[in-house]
Amino acid sequence: MSEITLGRYLFERLKQVNVNTIFGLPGDFNLALLDKIYEVPGMRWAGNANELNASYAADGYARVKGMACLITTFGVGELSALNGIAGSYAEHVGVLHVVGVPSTSSQAKQLLLHHTLGNGDFTVFHRMSSNISETTAMVTDLANATSEIDRCIRTTYVTQRTVYLGLPANMFDLKVKASLLDTPIDLSLKPNDAAAENEVVETILSLVKDAKNPIILADACCSRHDVKAETKKLIDITQFPSFVTPMGKGSIDEQNPRYGGVYVGTLSNPDVKQAVESADLILSVGALLSDFNTGSFSYSYKTKNVVEFHSDHIKIKSATFPGVQMKFVLQKLLKVIPSVAKGYKPVAVPGRPAPNKPSPANTPMKQEWMWNELAKFFQEGDVIITETGTSAFGINQTPFPKNAYGISQVLWGSIGFATGCTLGAAFAAEEIDPKKRVILFTGEGSLQLTVQEISTMVRWNLKPYLFVLNNAGYTIERLIHGEKAGYNDIQPWNHLNLLETFGAKDYENHRVSTTGEWEKLTTNKDFNQNSRIRLIEIMLEVMDAPSNLVAQAQLTASINAKN
Incomplete structure (x- = not known):
């Protein structure tokens, strides 16, 4: 081929930087672009449940593989993704956000199109994203389209920040020189002074x-x-x-x-x-x-x-x-x-936490016990994802095995992030090594925000461990303010029906209420192999929480109360 379409050029370039899964949703301003994904061998379209989840998934993929790409449609799609994009920007995660926008002629005529604000301003959403992007580009001229794509990919990869790339719908099928792909994008850092x-x-x-x-x-x-x-x-x-x-x-x-x-x-x-x-x-x-x-x-x-x-x-x-x-x-x-x-004389480092003392098998599950116990279950190379809330604090007391990778959105702290992130991390882990385990810990309240992405995990036969900590509501919020307030309550779900509801065929469900049930499950040889998707519901008391979260909640409540 001497020429390829601009749309295919984008995906060939992404494949060259080891981005093999594309996240997002279809919309009429990006449909012709999505066609080009299937022209590139080894590239796949994840097909998320909504744009917010897709942005979380792209974040998880990028943390494991170094960069990700999210594709949305103009206006309604891109705005739905911005919470996740902001989180990636804040936490230094390289996500390229590609937006299919109306054709250049429609913009020039300021047509009253759907997905607009009805005022002829086609730049407003681009301007919004510019505040949470390292750089942006709105391609309008084929002459510099490939160089702008290359610049956006390089910036995403090198700076580990989000980048916005707008591509008009009438340009996806325009032809560019295929030989441009022969020169790799320069991903090297410029030398220091x-x-x-x-x-x-x-x-x-x-x-x-x-x-x-x-x-x-x-x-x-x-x-x-x-x-x-x-x-x-x-x-x-x-x-x-x-x-x-x-x-x-x-x-x-x-x-x-x-x-x-x-x-x-x-x-x-x-x-x-x-x-x-x-x-x-x-x-x-x-x-x-x-x-x-x-x-x-x-x-x-x-x-x-x-x-x-x-x-x-x-x-x-x-x-x-x-x-x-x-x-x-x-x-x-x-x-x-x-x-x-060479003259430094090593001093002793603090000792490892003491192991849990033996307890009767019928002892109710407690978070303090669980986080101390988890090190026995973790394996070398695990990707361990913890949701904002009790999980993100509890994991601090769990020693990691060699080459384990922890993901916790501590700075941005968007509740529900971890489930979408798990999807992206599972895609990435599978591409690196199908045996690499991805393990999620989330609260049952947080799960309700982004539970749809379990459907996408099932669709692609991904095999994460989904540990759902059920303590009947938003415990982290109860600890900060409103222990018995109705706004910290949630509708109980039948969690052990979720995988079946989402169409899973090869799956496992487990409910763990006691330390004995935990030990029996986590020491099972088959359970320790990521051979199928698993949902494990951990039953906990309402106010049960790791000790460091209790202390953090008190500090946060004090700060929030100050003038």
Whole structure:
């Protein structure tokens, strides 16, 4: 072929950057574009239940594979997706949002089309999205259409932020040179300014040389901006005690003997709190210092010797070095730090949580017990997704196995995110390794917001574990305010009928009310293999919650009540 359609060009480019599943919904302004997906071998259309769920799914896929693509239609479709898009933007997740828009002639004539506001303004939705996008493009000229597509894909991948790409319906079938695909999109980072980079590295080395009690603290952007390997080498070379934040779970190997636990300010384990806050040097990799990620901003470092490594700048104490990217700094640091850190004498890291004490088999399930017990069920390489609420806090006390990847939307915190995210993560995991397990923990209240996406899991024969924590309503909200208020109640569902309702043929349902039932289920050899989709309902008391969530809820209620 000497020429291909612009629509096919888009999907060929996405395949080249390892995006093989496209999320979204059909609409009359994108239908001809969706036809082109089926022309590209190995590409599939997920076909979501609604645009919000699709945006959550794209987020989950991108976190596991590095980038995702979401396609919606103009106006009604794209606006339905914006909550999820905003979350991806906030949490540094690379999602390309492609919108099929009315034809260029319809826009020029300002026709009173459906899905518009009725005022002839075809740019309003694009302008809305520009506030939650790293960059945007509205293609109107074939001459620069391919270069704009390439630019949007590169920006999505490199910055790990959302990008908006509008494509008019009359341009999908226009032809472009197929040879353009022969030159790969440049996904490399531009080098740092050499002088600034050298100054940063020399300053860090000076701090390391003088430090007696340094630590490493890994946060969300350690994973998002692909410096997990560099951070692991830094830990191995220096032997500094290493910790993660709630958003950083999975950023470093928790089986490493230098791993000390999760730091959440005042909500931390006392030994972890002491170890972090008494440090005289903190090397902070990829920090996102939101309230729930810091125990309501209760970080209490005793030192001002803090080095923050970010994707687009470095901060050392009170000095900021804009444009200096952490990946290159860490790579350079790894070459020179051994001679400086060789004098460091490793100190003991906080011990692992004590295992649960044996209990009678008929002991009712408690969250504190469950989160401590879960480490026995997890396997190397698991993708572990926890919903905003009790799950996102409970998982902090669960040690992860090697190469486990944690997903929890701690910053944006959109209730219902995790179920849609699980769909996307399951697609991505299947593409990497069909045996890779994807495990969801969500509340039965959160599930009601996005439950339709279980239907899409069934449609594609995906095999996640869906743990539904049933405590009769919004427990996290009850803990913050309104323990007995009606607005924190929900309509009870028959959860064990959901998979059958959504058409599943090969599936399992389980209800767990006691510790004995949990142990029997989770030690079953067949249950530990992701051979089919499973829904496991965990029955809990109404106000049962992890201890750190109870403490966080008290802090949040106090902050909300202040003038």
